[in-house]
Amino acid sequence: xxxxxxxxxxxxxxxxxxxxxxLSGDDREEVLQDLHAHLAELDEEEVEAALGSPDEFVAEFxxxxxxxxxxxxxxxxxxxxxxxxxxxxxxxxxxVVRWQTWRPLWIWTRGWLLLSTIAVFSGGTAFRRFPIxxxxxxxxxxxxxxxxxxxxxxxxxxxxTGIRQVGSFLYSxxxxxxxxxxxxxxxxxxxxxxxxxxDSYTERLIGPEGETISNIYAYDLDGxxxxxxxxxxxxxxxxxLPSWVYFEAEHPDFSEPFEYGEGAVExxxxxxxxxxxxxxxxxxxxxxxxxxxxxxxxSLGFPQTDQAVSDPGDGxxxxxxxxxxxx
Amino acid sequence: MDSTQLLKGVLDTAxxxxxxxxxxxxxxxVRQLRTAGFEDVGDASVYGTLRRLFNGGYLTSExxxxxxxxxxxxxxxxxxxxxxxxxxxxxxHEFTQVINTLLNGGEAE
Numbered sequence: 001x002x003x004x005x006x007x008x009x010x011x012x013x014x015x016x017x018x019x020x021x022x023l024s025g026d027d028r029e030e031v032l033q034d035l036h037a038h039l040a041e042l043d044e045e046e047v048e049a050a051l052g053s054p055d056e057f058v059a060e061f062x063x064x065x066x067x068x069x070x071x072x073x074x075x076x077x078x079x080x081x082x083x084x085x086x087x088x089x090x091x092x093x094x095x096v097v098r099w100q101t102w103r104p105l106w107i108w109t110r111g112w113l114l115l116s117t118i119a120v121f122s123g124g125t126a127f128r129r130f131p132i133x134x135x136x137x138x139x140x141x142x143x144x145x146x147x148x149x150x151x152x153x154x155x156x157x158x159x160x161t162g163i164r165q166v167g168s169f170l171y172s173x174x175x176x177x178x179x180x181x182x183x184x185x186x187x188x189x190x191x192x193x194x195x196x197x198x199d200s201y202t203e204r205l206i207g208p209e210g211e212t213i214s215n216i217y218a219y220d221l222d223g224x225x226x227x228x229x230x231x232x233x234x235x236x237x238x239x240x241l242p243s244w245v246y247f248e249a250e251h252p253d254f255s256e257p258f259e260y261g262e263g264a265v266e267x268x269x270x271x272x273x274x275x276x277x278x279x280x281x282x283x284x285x286x287x288x289x290x291x292x293x294x295x296x297x298x299s300l301g302f303p304q305t306d307q308a309v310s311d312p313g314d315g316x317x318x319x320x321x322x323x324x325x326x327x
Numbered sequence: 328m329d330s331t332q333l334l335k336g337v338l339d340t341a342x343x344x345x346x347x348x349x350x351x352x353x354x355x356x357v358r359q360l361r362t363a364g365f366e367d368v369g370d371a372s373v374y375g376t377l378r379r380l381f382n383g384g385y386l387t388s389e390x391x392x393x394x395x396x397x398x399x400x401x402x403x404x405x406x407x408x409x410x411x412x413x414x415x416x417x418x419x420h421e422f423t424q425v426i427n428t429l430l431n432g433g434e435a436e
Contacts, residue, residue, distance in 0.1 A: 033390075033400055034353045034374055040396035041354045050370060057371045064338070064375025 009039045012047055012054050014091055019058030021084035023067070031061070108173075111153030115145045205240045213240050214262070216280040217297050225297065230278045237278035241265060246277050257285050257292065264292050334368060338376050340415040341365060343408055346386070350403035353377065377402055385411055 013032055020028050035057075042050055051057050062068050150173070205213035216238075218228045230238040239246060242260070249258040249267055257266035264285035267275035285292040334341075345351070345359050357373050380386045385408035389401045404412070 030400075031374065031378065033398075034377070036397050037352060037393070037399045038354045038357075038370065038374075040393075052369070052371070060369050060371035061375040061378075064335075064369075064372040065378045067375075 006044050008044045008047060012039065012051075015054035016058055016061075018084070018088040018091055019054065020061075020067075021087035107153045108150055111149035111151070112146065114152065115142075115149035204242065205238065215240060215282050215284050215295070218280065225281070228280055229276070230280055239277050240280075240282070246275060249275055257283065259292070263287060263295075334365060335372075337419070338368070338372060339380060340412065340419065341368075342373065342376050342380065343385070343404055343412040343415065346402060346404040347409070347412060350387075350389070350401045352391075352399035352401050354399075356402070380408065 013035060016035060017028060017032055020031060023031070038051075039047065052060070205216075207213050216228075216230065218226050220226050232238055241262075245258070245260050245265065248260075249265070257264040264287075266283040266285070267277070268279050268283075269275055281297070284295045286295050287293075341360060341363075342356065345356055345363070348359075351359070353370075353374055356377070357368065357370050360368050360373065377386065381388060381402070385405065387403045387405050389403070390398050391401050392398045
């Protein structure tokens with residue numbers, strides 16, 4: 001005799017319940033209660049041999065109980081059919097979205113929330129190197145605490161013991177790594193799409209050959225490099241970098257220069273600490289074998305007798321041309 | 328002759344007759360019917376019959392906890408069920424008498 005309700009038996013009950021979806025809830029429960037007790041008397045492999053398939057059981061039960069005659073008398077056929085289908089769909093949906101499937105993620109999230117709260121209250125941040133909380137600028141401490149937090153969360157899930165506890169922990173880790181890898185991958189893909197399909201043609205400045213303009217250098221008539229604020233015909237500030245760079249560079253946690261896919265940029269900021277997006281030339285950096293290097297101004301394109309490039313450290317590159325070069 | 332068709336016609340009476348011996352639950356009722364000779368009776372048919380008789384007011388039911396599994400619903404026969412069984416018993420005897428007479432070459436009354 002089998003006392004526990006196995007998956008096979010549960011599935012059998014669900015399918016019979018689905019077939020009796022036109023009955024009222026109480027009425028259906030009465031039938032299922034009988035069937036539940038009956039199934040408990042059978043071994044799994046005996047179920048279909050003794051009772052037939054769920055569909056056969058339902059058909060035989062309905063015929064014997066005179067259900068179809070009752071239904072025909074009391075309800076429109078389409079009401080019955082629709083209700084049965086809805087019940088069947090909701091039951092199948094409940095089978096797919098089983099709570100147990102999401103339990104490991106909940107366990108991990110619980111641990112992460114616990115540690116993130118501690119990190120924030122101890123002067124750290126939860127999102128700077130998400131999903132690892134940063135405590136006192138230390139990712140290592142955050143990682144250790146995250147592991148401890150996850151373990152505590154698993155321990156809280158007391159119903160699992162021994163090897164299942166370890167399994168639950170490993171499963172949580174795998175699920176989370178997969179989930180967040182997917183999130184970052186999607187974000188990168190979205191950025192690439194945004195950059196290639198929109199920024200290049202609609203939001204970024206384009207040169208005569210269709211090339212992307214990243215920086216703008218303005219000189220006065222004496223050949224001195226000057227800083228300028230650039231606007232379009234509608235008074236909107238011109239921007240030459242992908243729009244998300246301006247958005248993310250505003251984040252106070254980012255160190256300067258702010259690195260992005262194409263290089264890095266160090267924005268000038270106003271008195272409130274906000275970046276000035278259209279103050280040119282931008283202090284653009286490029287990656288090299290020595291790390292990030294400030295990009296020098298391009299060749300001026302007219303006769304020069306002498307040129308010196310200096311970077312006073314304030315993000316503005318100054319180019320000096322010997323007087324008379326423009327004559 | 329297919330006894331299944333005959334069984335369908337007398338299943339109500341057979342179920343009431345078993346319950347007249349004493350209250351019992353579905354699985355045991357099926358077992359008693361099979362022991363009595365109804366080997367082909369379908370489990371679902373028995374439960375369908377129980378439901379119909381109960382809704383018709385011929386049976387009582389009581390949930391009894393079981394130490395070996397889920398709670399069992401015990402069905403019993405009430406006064407209306409007993410009256411129905413008596414009528415069925417009388418009808419059955421009259422019917423079988425007629426059939427027996429016919430099958431034995433006699434003339435029906």
